[in-house]
Amino acid sequence: MTNVSRENAPLSYAIIGSGALGGLYGGMLANVGSDVHFLINSGIDQIRRDGWTVESVLGDFHISGDLLNLHTDASSIPPCDVTIVAIKTTQNHLLPQLLSGSTSKDGVVLCLQNGLHSELDSVAVVGPDRVLGGCCFLCSNKIGPGHIRHIDYGRIVMGEFTDASLPPAGITARLQRITDDLRAAGIDANATGDLWMARWRKLMWNIPFNGLSVALNASTKELIDNESSFAIAESIMREVYDVAAAVGRKLPADAIELTLDHTRHMVPYDSSMRLDFLAGREMELRAIFEAPLTAAKRAGVVMSRVEMLHRQLAFLQSRADH
Amino acid sequence: MTNVSRENAPLSYAIIGSGALGGLYGGMLANVGSDVHFLINSGIDQIRRDGWTVESVLGDFHISGDLLNLHTDASSIPPCDVTIVAIKTTQNHLLPQLLSGSTSKDGVVLCLQNGLHSELDSVAVVGPDRVLGGCCFLCSNKIGPGHIRHIDYGRIVMGEFTDASLPPAGITARLQRITDDLRAAGIDANATGDLWMARWRKLMWNIPFNGLSVALNASTKELIDNESSFAIAESIMREVYDVAAAVGRKLPADAIELTLDHTRHMVPYDSSMRLDFLAGREMELRAIFEAPLTAAKRAGVVMSRVEMLHRQLAFLQSRADH
Numbered sequence: 001m002t003n004v005s006r007e008n009a010p011l012s013y014a015i016i017g018s019g020a021l022g023g024l025y026g027g028m029l030a031n032v033g034s035d036v037h038f039l040i041n042s043g044i045d046q047i048r049r050d051g052w053t054v055e056s057v058l059g060d061f062h063i064s065g066d067l068l069n070l071h072t073d074a075s076s077i078p079p080c081d082v083t084i085v086a087i088k089t090t091q092n093h094l095l096p097q098l099l100s101g102s103t104s105k106d107g108v109v110l111c112l113q114n115g116l117h118s119e120l121d122s123v124a125v126v127g128p129d130r131v132l133g134g135c136c137f138l139c140s141n142k143i144g145p146g147h148i149r150h151i152d153y154g155r156i157v158m159g160e161f162t163d164a165s166l167p168p169a170g171i172t173a174r175l176q177r178i179t180d181d182l183r184a185a186g187i188d189a190n191a192t193g194d195l196w197m198a199r200w201r202k203l204m205w206n207i208p209f210n211g212l213s214v215a216l217n218a219s220t221k222e223l224i225d226n227e228s229s230f231a232i233a234e235s236i237m238r239e240v241y242d243v244a245a246a247v248g249r250k251l252p253a254d255a256i257e258l259t260l261d262h263t264r265h266m267v268p269y270d271s272s273m274r275l276d277f278l279a280g281r282e283m284e285l286r287a288i289f290e291a292p293l294t295a296a297k298r299a300g301v302v303m304s305r306v307e308m309l310h311r312q313l314a315f316l317q318s319r320a321d322h
Numbered sequence: 323m324t325n326v327s328r329e330n331a332p333l334s335y336a337i338i339g340s341g342a343l344g345g346l347y348g349g350m351l352a353n354v355g356s357d358v359h360f361l362i363n364s365g366i367d368q369i370r371r372d373g374w375t376v377e378s379v380l381g382d383f384h385i386s387g388d389l390l391n392l393h394t395d396a397s398s399i400p401p402c403d404v405t406i407v408a409i410k411t412t413q414n415h416l417l418p419q420l421l422s423g424s425t426s427k428d429g430v431v432l433c434l435q436n437g438l439h440s441e442l443d444s445v446a447v448v449g450p451d452r453v454l455g456g457c458c459f460l461c462s463n464k465i466g467p468g469h470i471r472h473i474d475y476g477r478i479v480m481g482e483f484t485d486a487s488l489p490p491a492g493i494t495a496r497l498q499r500i501t502d503d504l505r506a507a508g509i510d511a512n513a514t515g516d517l518w519m520a521r522w523r524k525l526m527w528n529i530p531f532n533g534l535s536v537a538l539n540a541s542t543k544e545l546i547d548n549e550s551s552f553a554i555a556e557s558i559m560r561e562v563y564d565v566a567a568a569v570g571r572k573l574p575a576d577a578i579e580l581t582l583d584h585t586r587h588m589v590p591y592d593s594s595m596r597l598d599f600l601a602g603r604e605m606e607l608r609a610i611f612e613a614p615l616t617a618a619k620r621a622g623v624v625m626s627r628v629e630m631l632h633r634q635l636a637f638l639q640s641r642a643d644h
Contacts (some may be wrong), residue, residue: 065395228636
């Protein structure tokens with residue numbers, strides 16, 4: 001990779017966004033002794049005092065505060081091999097500042113964000129050749145500063161980010177090396193040669209279940225248990241499936257059924273969008289709804305249900321903003 | 323009409339359902355001295371004592387209790403020329419009992435209910451040749467027993483009910499006579515030769531604005547003022563318009579724009595469906611959503627947004643029922 005390739009030297013990491021996702025994966029890396037720099041938004045004194053606590057279905061662990069590299073200012077983070085972007089996409093306008101330290105020499109960005117085209121905001125800062133992306137299938141919550149509760153799943157499917165019009169990038173050496181390094185920390189990281197395929201597959205879940213959990217004020221369990229909301233979710237998944245196919249990412253024929261099955265067996269969980277909405281935070285509408293709707297429109301496909309759900313969320317967001 | 327045709331004799335009326343709608347129109351008829359029998363569900367003693375009070379944009383009036391024909395049991399109502407059905411369609415399973423007195427000899431039923439095919443439940447009781455239907459464009463609320471507040475509009479478009487597969491029935495003598503009689507009471511009643519046309523036009527409002535007012539927990543004013551909900555409403559109206567055309571009821575080209583304009587200038591108003599939902603009553607999903615969706619399906623047209631909105635409402639209704 002641009003220089004993650006000091007071959008056998010251990011990889012260093014910056015974690016931009018130490019919440020439910022960055023806090024878990026960054027914690028797991030630090031827990032096996034990796035060189036990890038956390039960007040901390042709030043509660044740094046508490047973390048210095050109490051350390052980093054992860055309650056996880058994979059096993060609990062704790063790292064004492066004096067072993068942590070904590071930063072409140074991104075520009076003070078030294079250059080790292082891998083900068084993991086784990087903030088909400090709604091904060092992406094901050095990326096020029098947030099990436100300033102850790103990517104200042106070279107290294108790559110691994111964008112573990114929701115939605116479609118979310119990597120483009122990182123590309124705008126570090127250029128197209130230094131960005132990878134990953135989809136996380138994870139049920140995790142931040143309980144407090146440096147305190148993460150990981151309750152289910154945890155898989156990352158990650159790949160090189162390339163323009164959707166180009167052929168799939170395949171599995172590059174740097175992608176494989178970072179994947180291996182994450183796996184060595186116990187993270188269920190998986191390399192894919194076609195990141196877009198993974199993105200669309202994730203959207204097939206995010207669009208219905210994030211969206212309906214807010215529009216109907218319901219948990220994923222309620223949505224899957226009720227025949228009416230189940231039917232909406234399924235028909236929305238079909239729309240996303242069809243658009244993915246139209247843009248050249250035909251998912252396996254059983255993708256919808258498998259995703260519904262996974263959701264049926266998921267522990268009761270509030271989607272990230274519902275948590276955002278209930279907490280009065282901006283929802284990730286641009287990444288999860290608007291970018292896919294734009295992609296569909298370019299492909300000449302109408303996603304009428306997705307469009308309507310997006311408009312409902314935009315209404316609710318707009319009312320919450322007033 | 324089957325026998326409303328005692329030519330110049332004054333028409334007698336039974337009002338089945340003395341709420342926001344039946345209470346207003348029945349009150350207006352009684353106020354000009356018509357022979358009106360009210361079926362009263364609750365509060366009859368209070369009405370006997372305090373009389374009938376209508377606060378209306380058309381002018382307030384009051385009828386003292388001793389001038390009212392009040393019934394708590396439908397079977398005690400004498401045969402009437404016109405039985406106005408003004409209960410919610412969710413109560414239509416009661417019609418065999420509710421129509422037992424007033425239609426016991428002959429006379430017609432004028433079904434002033436929401437939705438599509440709502441007349442069929444009356445047809446099942448009195449037969450196909452004795453039913454007329456009407457669409458009401460009315461903002462009115464029942465404040466208490468015998469107390470109606472009429473805040474905007476009030477038009478009725480009424481016609482003979484015939485099977486949708488038959489040619490429009492035209493304006494029959496009995497339809498004209500009842501219309502004239504209602505107009506003489508100050509009611510803005512209008513005869514139409516094609517009731518289905520009026521039904522579809524009304525549905526073009528009811529489906530989006532009743533539905534979204536519940537799904538988004540919003541007043542019609544909020545829905546029309548916000549660009550996202552406005553866009554949903556407009557796209558749903560387009561779906562209804564297209565289905566109406568597919569079943570042979572092509573509405574005027576400007577029907578959507580005119581309906582939106584009317585709604586924009588409507589006083590802030592809670593839709594009847596929202597009032598039902600907030601009060602824990604069953605919503606009129608069968609008449610307003612399911613019957614039109616069935617008609618669309620038969621015509622081979624998909625109303626994907628209407629279907630999704632219906633499923634959202636079914637989810638909310640089901641949750642409210644538990």
